[in-house]
Amino acid sequence: MLDRIDHVALAVSDLDASLDHYREVWGLEVSHRERIPDEGIEEAMLPLGESFIQLIAPLEGGGTIGRYIERRGEGLHHIAYVVEDIGAALAGLKAKGARLIDEAPRPGGSGNLIAFVHPAGNRGVLVELIQRPA
Amino acid sequence: MLDRIDHVALAVSDLDASLDHYREVWGLEVSHRERIPDEGIEEAMLPLGESFIQLIAPLEGGGTIGRYIERRGEGLHHIAYVVEDIGAALAGLKAKGARLIDEAPRPGGSGNLIAFVHPAGNRGVLVELIQRPA
Numbered sequence: 001m002l003d004r005i006d007h008v009a010l011a012v013s014d015l016d017a018s019l020d021h022y023r024e025v026w027g028l029e030v031s032h033r034e035r036i037p038d039e040g041i042e043e044a045m046l047p048l049g050e051s052f053i054q055l056i057a058p059l060e061g062g063g064t065i066g067r068y069i070e071r072r073g074e075g076l077h078h079i080a081y082v083v084e085d086i087g088a089a090l091a092g093l094k095a096k097g098a099r100l101i102d103e104a105p106r107p108g109g110s111g112n113l114i115a116f117v118h119p120a121g122n123r124g125v126l127v128e129l130i131q132r133p134a
Numbered sequence: 135m136l137d138r139i140d141h142v143a144l145a146v147s148d149l150d151a152s153l154d155h156y157r158e159v160w161g162l163e164v165s166h167r168e169r170i171p172d173e174g175i176e177e178a179m180l181p182l183g184e185s186f187i188q189l190i191a192p193l194e195g196g197g198t199i200g201r202y203i204e205r206r207g208e209g210l211h212h213i214a215y216v217v218e219d220i221g222a223a224l225a226g227l228k229a230k231g232a233r234l235i236d237e238a239p240r241p242g243g244s245g246n247l248i249a250f251v252h253p254a255g256n257r258g259v260l261v262e263l264i265q266r267p268a
Contacts, residue, residue, distance in 0.1 A: 049138030
């Protein structure tokens with residue numbers, strides 16, 4: 001069902017400072033950066049092997065990532081898996097009792113279809129499913 | 135400096151139940167399982183693409199993972215990167231001001247050399263470096 005890890009998402013309070021940190025300390029460079037005002041975030045993708053490190057920062061106003069950082073601090077936020085058929089994956093997860101945040105796939109960045117699975121019932125891990133454009 | 139993601143480590147309270155969960159819900163199978171009494175943990179590796187999902191559970195007595203779960207609950211714990219030369223990587227990180235938990239590489243499972251980097255000074259993310267055996 002799962003193809004590979006698409007990305008590991010890290011919540012950061014300051015995207016520019018964090019991109020400097022990841023370049024200088026870890027040698028990782030940004031390949032894509034995008035503001036998503038609807039979700040109150042700005043994200044950046046840093047390629048590593050077949051996956052990415054994703055940095056997510058709150059836009060002005062906070063949003064869910066701002067509240068997450070207030071409550072838990074900066075750090076690991078979620079893991080995203082590539083699936084071939086996100087509709088089939090969601091139907092399968094629902095049949096197995098997983099708690100879906102998104103009952104149906106929705107458009108993400110870069111032409112992807114995405115859906116989130118709730119950490120409750122998944123051993124505390126927030127999961128994003130991603131279907132790449134054909 | 136970094137080759138790829140070796141694994142994403144998830145803290146779980148019950149390894150057997152979690153392996154069942156990952157098999158039934160996510161279709162991931164365990165390839166290696168090991169008790170590490172010195173660290174008070176049992177770990178299991180689930181291959182996915184070029185990386186692994188690692189489940190870590192506390193042995194009787196709790197240890198650092200038991201205390202982590204008490205404080206934060208089950209969930210994402212750390213991220214591990216493959217490096218070619220772990221000695222050079224640690225020296226470089228130290229020169230850049232990273233806070234090393236292990237100043238020198240130490241033996242991990244499967245003949246690997248490993249070292250941990252503290253989340254303080256790394257935007258809240260605990261990192262493990264891994265050099266595979268030659």
